[in-house]
Amino acid sequence: MNTERMDLPALPRRLAAAEPGWTETTDVVVVGSGVAGLTAALHLREQGLHVTVVTKVNIDDGSTRWAQGGIAAVLDPLDTPEAHAFDTEIAGVGLCDPRAVRVLVEEGPARVRELMRLGAAFDRHPDGSLMLTREGGHRADRIVHAGGDATGAEVQRALHEAVHRDPWIRLVEHALVLDLLRTPNGRACGITLHVLGEGTDDGVGAILARAVVLATGGMGQVYSSTTNPSVSTGDGVALALRAGATVTDVEFVQFHPTSFMTANVTSVQRPLISEALRGEGAHLVDESGKRFMVGQHELAELAPRDVVAKGIHRVLRAAGADHVYLDARHLGKDFLEQRFPTIVASTRSAGVDPATELIPVAPAAHYASGGVRTDLHGRSSIDGLYACGEVACTGVHGANRLASNSLLEGLVFARRIAEDIARDLPAQADPVAAKADSWVIPATARPDLQRAMTRGAGVLRSADSLAATAAELTRLGGERSRPHNAAWESTNLLTVASALVAAATTRLETRGCHWREDYPTAADEWRGHLLDAIDSRGRLAQTFEEMG
Known part of the structure; x- marks a missing residue:
């Protein structure tokens, strides 16, 4: 399958004016300060590594603090990992990776207890036992919560305090990640970023690292109505696509x-x-x-x-x-x-x-079930580039995420990433000079893009609505702007929107949270994953991988 035949824009392979004016070095750079990013940073420090955490806003302003429901884990003696796996796979409508689900449900309880040891205070009954509740798709009470409906805020508080207790975790706030740096043999070796509030030129810098962990969260701002904060502009998925990494399941956006x-x-x-x-x-x-x-x-x-x-x-x-x-x-x-x-x-x-x-x-729009494709250790298709949390597609969620599995996924795979990095971390290498096409679209394109995506690629989709959306994306992709923070974000939104529309157009069925009005039932021939990548000309290309 090749989406070049679709009316979709060519995409930049690098963001304009993103040449670094300064450089820092660390062992591992973690991009994102939600539950996945901060947990990864803490586990990397347990491995004795120096870590720099880059966050787009303040450390507490990402999606984690907005999570109300809680964390799903088998903490009741009457519950079982098998039951949790069953509910997860039913919700995923045939597209979950059973191996990833098994990792989640078996390792999840220990990760939640680690979070408690870090100081996260979950709601308890007078006798001290955890209050467990139930959410959609669960057939057992297995959701821990804090402050009633303020679980995310409590988890973020506990992780934030733990990070600040460690002097070897450097925190860079108000910094927008731009592009991935790679060695001559293609391995990830750092990022370029722009520290917000600085001038466009002298604010752009580079952090060289022996490994890069993306934990940038979701892309809900691609729609005009979302539960995601304004910073959720798909930065990590867009960066990975520009770098040549594979993303998958991006058509499955949970509303x-x-x-x-x-x-x-x-x-x-x-x-x-x-x-x-x-x-x-x-x-x-x-x-x-x-x-x-x-x-x-x-x-x-x-x-x-x-x-x-x-x-x-x-x-x-x-x-x-x-x-x-x-x-x-x-x-x-x-x-x-x-x-x-x-x-x-x-x-x-x-x-x-x-x-x-x-x-x-x-x-x-609430949660992206797809994202940067990873294996069971959080490794992407690019050596040295890892992803966890909502930016990643671990195979856990399939076509629709089970309620309250998201924070758990971040906890579980962040630890796995840290352990994998520590096992085989090469020496720091210098990046090659970037030569790919470089441009951005105007910040003013963002509302038009959001409206087009909501109309044609939202809860309900069809061939006609998706074609109209693709045409609007092509129009917006033909505009150019000087580089600045809002323009970079709009360009990231264009990139993830284009991948989403391409996948939604190709998948001729209704499955999970992908609802095609013109193909109203699930089809066995579509039981598999659409893999998206940007080719050397900036065009989206797709392959379909059947489930085993």
């Missing part, structure tokens, strides 16, 4: 069924209404008050997220509406305020009291 919809929330990032609220008994209802998920799936509102998002979308299309409702009134004011303080504060600040009113909700 969280319940983002908060109100006229008072106007930004691209929409507040998340945690799945745990449904896990505790809240119901989805239409405008007439009917529970429309009953009868659509045995788990009703707690079906896997793709099922619930599709159920909501059908109701919205039939009614010509932009939201349905979540009814939590029967849970009671005291319970809601104690168990879900973040949600209650968020909705009340926008004029909706969940104790007495229905909460308006609709699907919003």
Whole structure:
């Protein structure tokens, strides 16, 4: 398969004006400061390595702190890794790598306990036992949470404090990663980056390293409505593609069924209404008050997220509406305020009291199941380049991520990456001079790109909608801009959007969170993975790899 025949833009193989004006050296550079990045940094330090962590904003401003639900792990003696694996693979609709799933469910409990030893305080019953709850797709209570619905914030706090206790972890904040540096034999040996707030020229530098770990998070900002923060612009996936790495499963973007919809929330990032609220008994209802998920799936509102998002979308299309409702009134004011303080504060600040009113909700882009293709040790197709967390595709999630497996995946594979790096870390080598095409598109292209992706490559897709989106991406890709932070981000969004549209166009079926209106069922011949890469001319190329 070759997407050159599609109406998609040529893509830059390097970001414009990204020549480094200064250079630093470290053993390993970790790009990203969420749970995956900080956990990798801490485990690398256990191996005796010097680490530099580069983060786009402040250390606490990534996606991790927004995670409300919790971490899924087998911590109940009555639960089993086999049961967790079963639920994960059912949610993944035939595309999970069973080996990666086994790693996740078997090593996950130990990683969560390590997190507790670092100081993460999860909610407990009066007798000291962990409070465990259930979310969509799980058939057991196996979700640990903190502060009711503030798990991400607590995990980020604990990791942040642990990192700051180690003087050999250097933190570079407000720095946008640009491109990968490689040795003459093709091995990753560092990154170029721009320290925000500096001048365009003297702010660009390089960090040379013996290995590079991408933990840059997701790409939700490719859509005009997402639960992701504004920094989630697909930087890691775009960097990997420009460097020649393979990415996969990028068509599988999970839309969280319940983002908060109100006229008072106007930004691209929409507040998340945690799945745990449904896990505790809240119901989805239409405008007439009917529970429309009953009868659509045995788990009703707690079906896997793709099922619930599709159920909501059908109701919205039939009614010509932009939201349905979540009814939590029967849970009671005291319970809601104690168990879900973040949600209650968020909705009340926008004029909706969940104790007495229905909460308006609709699907919003939430999580990229695909990303930089890695093996069971986090190794990408480029020697010395690793990836973990949402930027990576480890094979765990398949066509749809099971709720609360994301933080667990970051914890598990970050440790595996650190151990692999420590086993075989070469001496520092000098990078070769970059000669690839270099350009950026204007920052002003970002809203147009987001609207086009939402219209044509969002929850519902078809050949016509995807072709229209591809045409708009081509138009935007023909514009040029001077290099600066916002233009670099827009160019990253163009790169990941193009890969997503190419894969969504090629996959002629509906599977997991990829919903083709013109191919409404799953097809056995598509049980496999689309592998994307950028060729030497800046064109996207695809291959299809069948499942074994």
